[in-house]
Amino acid sequence: MPPSSEETRLVAGRYRLRSVLGSGSMGTVWSAYDEFLHRQVAVKEMKVPPGIPSSQADELRERTLREARAIAVLSHPNVIILHDVARENDQPFVVMELLPSRSLAHILRDHGPLTVEQAAAMGIAVASALEAAHAAGITHRDVKPGNVLVASDGRIKLTDFGIARNVSEATMTRTGIMLGSPAYIAPEVASGGPVTPAADLWGLGATLFAAVEGAPPYDADGDPLETVGKVVNGKVPKPKAGPLADVISALMKKEPDQRITLRDVRHRLYPRQTKTALDLFGPELFRTPDGKKTSAQPDASDTQVIKTVLPEKVEKKAEASSELATDPGPLPFLKPPTAAPQPPAATVYVPPPPPPAPRPGRRSTAATAALIGVAILLFLVAAGGGFALARTVGGEPLLPPAAEPRPTSNGTTELPPPELVRQSGDAGVATGARGGEFGLGVPKGWQKFVAPHDSRFGASTVVQYVSEDGRRAIRLERLANYFGDYPSDQAYIDQLKLLYPSDGFFLLPPEPVANGTTLTFRTTDRGAETSVTRVTFMNLLKAGTSLWVFSVTAPTEQEDATRKDVFEPVAQSLTIAG
Known part of the structure; x- marks a missing residue:
């Protein structure tokens, strides 16, 4: 297919769309070139199907990107790899491995x-x-x-x-x-x-x-x-x-x-x-x-x-x-x-x-x-x-109705406190490590994701609970035998700082809690046209030789409500095996 201005456009500042592999009402699949990593990729341009009210379109796009981010952790020789998710002109793009096949x-x-x-x-x-x-x-x-x-x-x-x-x-x-x-x-x-x-x-x-x-x-x-x-x-x-x-x-x-x-x-x-x-x-x-x-x-x-x-x-x-x-x-x-x-x-x-x-x-x-x-x-x-x-x-919409915001004195947006439902899990299921059992109260309706994770501290399992609107998330990870290699949680904090650009990460002074440290930090993701700032509340907890990392992330406009109604009660409900 000969190139055109449409087919050679650049997405997210790095993916050069070259030719259409297929197109339909749900989206278009492109053969593309990653100009940053210099490799061929497949890019799926996600589209909202006809008939979806415009009032729901933005929420659908956000939920689509949330699902993609959760699935991106799946890496296996027999699975097409999801490389990246991006947004351009409010349209979601999913970047995947291009397999000649x-x-x-x-x-x-x-x-x-x-x-x-x-x-x-x-x-x-x-x-x-x-x-x-x-x-x-x-x-x-x-x-x-x-x-x-x-x-x-x-x-x-x-x-x-x-x-x-x-x-x-x-x-x-x-x-x-x-x-x-x-x-x-x-x-x-x-x-x-x-x-x-x-x-x-x-x-x-x-x-x-x-x-x-x-x-x-x-x-x-x-x-x-x-x-x-x-x-x-x-x-x-x-x-x-x-x-x-x-x-x-x-x-x-x-x-x-x-x-x-x-x-x-x-x-x-x-x-x-x-x-x-x-x-x-x-x-x-x-x-x-x-x-x-x-x-x-x-x-x-x-x-x-x-x-x-x-x-x-x-x-x-x-x-x-x-x-x-x-x-x-x-x-x-x-x-x-x-x-x-x-x-x-x-x-x-x-x-x-x-x-x-x-x-x-x-x-x-x-x-x-x-x-x-x-x-x-x-x-x-x-x-x-x-x-x-x-x-x-029954004539009801599938997507959950938006919660009524609560006005606050400082102009931020707070949501009504969610109902917590007791759940249990195993943060060692994907790696086979023992001693990963936990229990905690999770807001009703939040969806669970489990995936393996590798870092400088070894293999681990990440358990996440994501809110229905995709904007807030609970994350739990157990780093087995962490304290067998490091004397304190400072090594984890130092590594955390390296994950973000210096102008996109702001860490408040750590505070001590029982068996560990609590952190509050804000991160800013800057896109081509917009930037999103989020706040994360995190507890670093010592249990035997393991370091448990518990955190809740939310948009900064929901900071007060998230700390009060999600982070604090869920943190208090957390029980871990060791």
Whole structure:
């Protein structure tokens, strides 16, 4: 594609957009060049879908960036790496690794089923990626061939971790648009259950099924509504007899707790892969049937538009299931359409226009209406969870209402004190370190993220709780055996100062507390046009030889309220193992 002024524009002062890899209503994917680090990258320009009120657009963008920041900690050889998030002219941009590759969906479409060894190599790679994601508290929720990328150098990577979760939730609530891949969706999700890591196991099994069969396990002549009905009510299809049939069947169990673990998947598949992936995926797979070599691209799945309405009976049933899936987990970033034919794993949008006409000769009008109604209910619950659907039916917005601010004497903004909910966790889960158990009161509705972290003080686990508006966060980290190497917490304070530019970091004098030190500091992030100043309250606590770092961060305009209503009560509620 020849360059133009639009395609060569500079984003965030460093990312030079070169050519469009794909474009759709949810955004545009660019091939770009990082002029600071001198490397090729993929840049996704996030857009607010049509129909979203302008009053909600800013909040959606902020929530999108918050999700991206949380997922950026996930680093694994079989995962497409998220490098950066940026804003330009109020539009979010997500910067990722650019992998010269083809999606498994395109390989299956152009070349047919994989061999046993190829399918085993793919299954091992995806299982490894999902293990890392689940350990970090991330559920992919859209595992399918279109999200598996295969490179000519043998690399196999899973892509699209959770970027569009908030955009899709708001879209479903405010316009009736529904997202999902019906041929690969887990039956418990399609029937209204919560999205758990077990749903990814089903998606892996369905992807392996497609890899060895050349077609998805469920496909009702391309009709997504009929496909969802078969997923929920039909029998689980059996793959043809072969070395991988037992693995596929063990993953595609309708009862989530009966599915084998990802570790078991890898143990069963390893003996089936006797060659390296470089030898298994030859250059012929990276050419289209017309002989042309495919370009480097993050795969872009095709989309379908399904028009329907919600019958009254479906609305009542939706209300009854509102307790299901209160937290559906991160949704994958929706990919833009390509010019290629639609693969079976299409992402489905359902806007609410007039009801469809019945199909002559196939079924009666009543049967059509009933089927559409049930399928829409199942898909809405699957995509947004019972919580989103219940609020939709009740005419309520999905995004939480803004809390009423409290005026203060110094002109800052204070929020009403949140309700604290007692929670427990383990700050050693990602590193395997023992003694990381903790308990604390967390504001109701704040979302939890867990991720591994490396620093000069060694490997650790970071546990974060982020407010619903994405502006405030609680952070807890345990540095095991810190005091075996350092006599006091001063080394940590000195390192903290190095993380920020000198003109963007202001530390108040430390104050002693029981078993440690409390810090208050302000940081300023300066962008091309705006700057954001935040305040952080931090406790450095000694427990045995471990240093526990507990902090709460908020915008400076909420400083007083955050200290009084969040930091102090949550700090008092914190209990740690040692």
